[in-house]
Every structure is written in structure tokens, then in C-alpha cells.
Amino acid sequence: MSKDWTEIYRPHSLSQLVGNPKAVEDIAAWADSWERSVPSKRALVLMGPPGIGKTSAALALAEERGWGVVEINASDQRNGEILRQIALRGSYSNTFSDNGEYLSVNTGGRKLIILDEADCLFGNEDRGAVPVIVELIKKTLQPVILIVNDFYALSKKSNSIRTQTKQVRFYPPRNNQIVAVLSSIARDQGLSFDREALNIIAENAKGDVRAAIRDFQSLALGRDHLSVKDVMHISARNVEADMYELMDVILRGNDPEVARKVIARVHETPETILLWLDENMPYEYRQAADLERGYERLSRADIYLGRVSKRQYYGFWSYANEMMSFALNEARRGRPARGEKFRFPSYLLKMSRSKASRKMKSGLAAKIAEYCHTSISRAYQEILPYLSWSMRNNPTLCRALTQTLELDAEELAYLLDEAVDSEVVKAPLTQQTSETLDVGSNTDPKTQKNLFDF
Ligand SMILES: Nc1ncnc2c1ncn2[C@@H]1O[C@H](COP(=O)(O)OP(=O)(O)OP(=O)(O)O)[C@@H](O)[C@H]1O
Ligand SMILES: [Mg+2]
Structure with a gap:
């Protein structure tokens, strides 16, 4: 587990690279031309953004062709002088070792010279590298690959780098x-x-x-x-900004394709997106027919989300997203109402405001459930409201329950709907009573009747 997976799983052949089939084809064709003789474009430039397989492609090529590799990169601290020694001297000859030592034609095979991060090799502090590399790409007798993120910056430094190399562009895989x-x-x-x-x-x-x-x-x-x-x-990054952008492209935009793309970039669950759309659509879709179509599609998304949680099949997320983006955008035929700020879902606001009281209620429900041998949700929905009412109206029952359920001041205050430091709350906590409620042992119908007699 501890070894770097990017190293362990580096592709060993061009066919193991994902994406960029055209680039792979061009690289293989260029290598074929080297196998025949010295081609007109002796050097290849691989360009493209980080982490998409440029270095891997060069290494895989060498591996599958059985070529040795001389790798030089900017972080090596090898400067123009070393380059001159390794790249030029070696490349003029037919062959040389991985350390740049000259080998006779009979002992060494072909060597691929990889100048990785070549745009940095051309950095300001090492101007000497430019002529060396230009000479290398013109005269090398060994295949050379330059790897760069920014080819434009590199080609500005020398025309030959543009004209004397074959450029292969890498794009991010899907x-x-x-x-x-x-x-x-x-x-x-x-x-x-x-x-x-x-x-x-x-x-x-x-x-x-x-x-x-x-x-x-x-x-x-x-x-x-x-x-x-x-x-x-x-x-979880910058959720709100993304959400506003998403609302804009779905509810106000004119291109359902864009809505579809942006929803894939928003880092929020579809359930939250649904709440945002539900909150904002009525303000945006002013025509009744648009609104009807919109809600029809939103409700379909809701059905898919229900299936996600029921079946634990997250594939339905993409159907829900499709309904909420492409389909919802397409539902609006009239002009959108522009200018107003999108609203944060009131449901989420309510939930966050009532968080403390919900927590209190579920704590109480858990106590009652245990005591009454029933489920928490039943205690929450069916017992708690009556218990609260009964306790407010029957001080004896209130005292007994406080003791039996070991209620603390806050729980009692919540049940009685009074302040924590009020007398009504303090009294049952301080007065001891012999009347406890115990479903298991208190079977005397007389005491039970008394307690509930109000
Ligand atoms: N196209 C790909 N197919 C399979 N694995 C890949 C691909 N691209 C990158 N990887 C994985 O990511 C790692 C890094 O890729 P690589 O070094 O080739 O990126 P790069 O394009 O050279 O990036 P940089 O510009 O930062 O040097 C590889 O070791 C490999 O595990
Ligand atoms: Mg690289």
C-alpha cells in the first residue's frame, strides 16, 4: 500500500496508455522510421498538461522496442555541460551507456534520449542549453524526445525547435x-x-x-x-459559488448541453441540487406551462433519487442529474427572469436552525424507546408529543418520569416548554418521589391510575 501507485502502475507499453490514440500512433510511426534509418524529424516533442502520460509514453516506447533510455530532466541539476557530454557526444556516435559513457557499436543498442521538462531545461539560468539542444535535434544519431507542458514558450526560444521536430499533442483522457x-x-x-x-x-x-x-x-x-x-x-470545495453557477446555466441558460456539463462539475449531492432547483425554479420559470414541465422533470429526478437510496444503486444519480440539468433547462420555453440572486433552499435553512431541537428530541425518543420497549421513531412520533402534554398537566407524573427516565434540566425544560432555570423545571428535579414508573414491576393498577389521573 505504501509504494506510490503511479510508479507501480506506470504503463509498460503504448497500448497500456489510456486516451490519445492519435498521439500513440504518431509516436509508434516515428519510432518505426528510426528502426529503418535516421528520419528527417529526428526529435519528437510531446506536449500537453501534467499527469496525462507524456513521460509514460516515452518510457513505454523504449521498453516495448527494447531501447535503452537516457533520461535528463530539469530537476536533475544536470546543466548544459552535462547535456553536451551525454546527449551530443552520445548521439553523434551510434551508441553510449546509460551514464553517457561511450560504447562501441557492437556493445550497445539504440538509446532513446528523453529530455523531460524541456521547457524548464531552457530556463533562464541555463541559456547554454538552447544551442546544445538545437544542435542535438538537428544532428542526433539516436532518437530524441523532448517533453514539455508549454510548447509555445519553448518554441519562442528557437525557431528550429518548431521546424526541426515532430510535435505530438497529448490531451487529458476522458x-x-x-x-x-x-x-x-x-x-x-x-x-x-x-x-x-x-x-x-x-x-x-x-x-x-x-x-x-x-x-x-x-x-x-x-x-x-x-x-x-x-x-x-x-x-467539497467552494460549493456555493458552484451552485450559483449551476442554477444560472440550468434555469437561465440557453444551452442544455452546458447545463449537463456543469452539473457534472458541481461537487454536491444530487439531493442538495434538487433542493436548490425546487427553491429557485418558481422564481425563474414565469410561464405556467414552463413551470409545469419543469416540476414534472424535477419530480422524475426525485423518483430516481428515491431509488438510489432504496436500492443503493448510485447509477441512478446520473439519470437524476440528466433530469435536473438537460431536461430541466429544456423545459423552459419562455424568457427567464433575470437579475435576482438565487435563494438558498429554505428546507436546509430550517433544518440547520432546528438542528439543536431535533437532536434533543431524538435523545429523548431514545430514552423513551428503551423504557417502553419500542422503536425510536415510534417514541419520537407517537409518544413524545403526548408525554410532553401529560407532563405539563400532571406534576406527579412529571416528577415520576423525571426520575424514571433520568431526565436532566435541559430535557425537562424542552418537554415542559419552559426555561431551564424556571421553577417548574427545577421542582421535579429537586423533589424526590417514591412514584417511579416501571412498566415491568409496577403492575398495581391503582398507582398507575393515579399517575395518569389528571
Ligand atoms: N494515459 C495514461 N494511461 C495510464 N496511466 C497514466 C496515463 N497518464 C498518466 N498515467 C499515470 O500517471 C502517472 C504519471 O504520468 P506521467 O508521468 O506520464 O505524466 P506526464 O504527462 O509526464 O506529466 P508531467 O507533465 O507532470 O510530467 C503514470 O505513472 C501513470 O501511473
Ligand atoms: Mg512527465
Whole structure:
């Protein structure tokens, strides 16, 4: 578990890379031309954003062709001078060792020279590197691959770098391709998972496979199953801003495709999104027909979400999202009402305001449930309200229950709907009574009758 999965699962052949089929094809064709003779474009430039397989492609190529590798990168502290020694001297000859030592043609095979992070090699402090590299790409007798994030910055430093190299662009793989990488790692690690959990990790990585694998490794640590709940927190960032953007594209936007894309980027559960839409749609959809269509679609989303929780099948999330984004946007035919700020769902506000009292109620319900040998929800719904009423109207029962249920001042205050330091609350707590309620032992109908006699 502790070894870096991005290293363990680095692709060993070009076919193991996900995404970028065109790039892979171009790289293989360029390598073929090297196998035949020295091609006109002796150097290849791999460009694209971080973590999507550029270095992996170069290493995989060498591995599958049986070529040796001389890797030079900016963080190596190897400067222009070393480059000159390794790259130029070696590349002029037919062959050289991994350390840059010259070898005779008979002892060494072909060597792939990889200048990783080449845009940094061309950094200001090492101007000497530019002419060396230009010379290298023009004259090398060994295949050279330059890897860069920002080709534009690099090509500004020298025209030849643009004209004398073959450029291959890498694009971020799609989310389902990243999910494929993650699930094959999971299989290898003997880790089971909810598919939606991997979707969330992939989405969150925004095309960066390395980042996805790293997140995955840290989330999987110490687990043998990875569920949606385990990964939700990685996407907890700037929720409100995202939510306002989402409301805007769904309720006011003119392109359902955009709504569909943005909903995939919002890091909130579909249940919360549904509450936001429910709150805001009536203010936005002014025509009755639009509103009717809109609520019809929102209610379908709600049905899907119900099925998610009933069947624990998170695949329905995507149906719900489809209803809430594409379909809901498409439901509006009239012009949207612009300008007002979107409202935070009142249901969530109410829930957060009533959090303390709900907590108190469930604590009391748990006590009553235990005492009455019934379920907490039954105690909550059916017993608690009557008990509260009875205690307010019958001081004897109130005292007995306070003692039997071992109520504290706050619980009593809540049940009696009085202040904690009021006399009505203090009295039953201080006065001892011999009348306790015990369903099991107090079978005397006389005492029971007395207690409930008010
Ligand atoms: N296309 C891919 N297919 C499979 N695994 C990948 C792919 N891209 C990246 N990875 C995984 O991510 C790790 C890092 O990828 P890699 O070093 O090739 O990225 P890079 O594009 O060179 O990024 P950087 O620009 O930061 O150097 C790899 O070891 C591999 O585990
Ligand atoms: Mg790299």
C-alpha cells in the first residue's frame, strides 16, 4: 500500500496508455522510421498538461522496442555541460551507456534520449542549453524526445525547435478512461468499490491521471471497499459559488448541453441540487406551462433519487442529474427572469436552525424507546408529543418520569416548554418521589391510575 501507485502502475507499453490514440500512433510511426534509418524529424516533442502520460509514453516506447533510455530532466541539476557530454557526444556516435559513457557499436543498442521538462531545461539560468539542444535535434544519431507542458514558450526560444521536430499533442483522457485505470488498479489491489466513487475521483482530477491515482491511493488506504461516502469530501470545495453557477446555466441558460456539463462539475449531492432547483425554479420559470414541465422533470429526478437510496444503486444519480440539468433547462420555453440572486433552499435553512431541537428530541425518543420497549421513531412520533402534554398537566407524573427516565434540566425544560432555570423545571428535579414508573414491576393498577389521573 505504501509504494506510490503511479510508479507501480506506470504503463509498460503504448497500448497500456489510456486516451490519445492519435498521439500513440504518431509516436509508434516515428519510432518505426528510426528502426529503418535516421528520419528527417529526428526529435519528437510531446506536449500537453501534467499527469496525462507524456513521460509514460516515452518510457513505454523504449521498453516495448527494447531501447535503452537516457533520461535528463530539469530537476536533475544536470546543466548544459552535462547535456553536451551525454546527449551530443552520445548521439553523434551510434551508441553510449546509460551514464553517457561511450560504447562501441557492437556493445550497445539504440538509446532513446528523453529530455523531460524541456521547457524548464531552457530556463533562464541555463541559456547554454538552447544551442546544445538545437544542435542535438538537428544532428542526433539516436532518437530524441523532448517533453514539455508549454510548447509555445519553448518554441519562442528557437525557431528550429518548431521546424526541426515532430510535435505530438497529448490531451487529458476522458473521465471514463481514468475510471478504467482506477478500476484495474483496484482489481490488482483486491479492493472493491462503488463505481460512482471512482467516477467522483476521476471527475475531481479534471483529466490529470496522476492526480486521480494519487487521490485514489490515499482514499483507499486502510480500506477494502471504497464507497461513495468515502470520497465525497474530496470534492467539497467552494460549493456555493458552484451552485450559483449551476442554477444560472440550468434555469437561465440557453444551452442544455452546458447545463449537463456543469452539473457534472458541481461537487454536491444530487439531493442538495434538487433542493436548490425546487427553491429557485418558481422564481425563474414565469410561464405556467414552463413551470409545469419543469416540476414534472424535477419530480422524475426525485423518483430516481428515491431509488438510489432504496436500492443503493448510485447509477441512478446520473439519470437524476440528466433530469435536473438537460431536461430541466429544456423545459423552459419562455424568457427567464433575470437579475435576482438565487435563494438558498429554505428546507436546509430550517433544518440547520432546528438542528439543536431535533437532536434533543431524538435523545429523548431514545430514552423513551428503551423504557417502553419500542422503536425510536415510534417514541419520537407517537409518544413524545403526548408525554410532553401529560407532563405539563400532571406534576406527579412529571416528577415520576423525571426520575424514571433520568431526565436532566435541559430535557425537562424542552418537554415542559419552559426555561431551564424556571421553577417548574427545577421542582421535579429537586423533589424526590417514591412514584417511579416501571412498566415491568409496577403492575398495581391503582398507582398507575393515579399517575395518569389528571
Ligand atoms: N494515459 C495514461 N494511461 C495510464 N496511466 C497514466 C496515463 N497518464 C498518466 N498515467 C499515470 O500517471 C502517472 C504519471 O504520468 P506521467 O508521468 O506520464 O505524466 P506526464 O504527462 O509526464 O506529466 P508531467 O507533465 O507532470 O510530467 C503514470 O505513472 C501513470 O501511473
Ligand atoms: Mg512527465
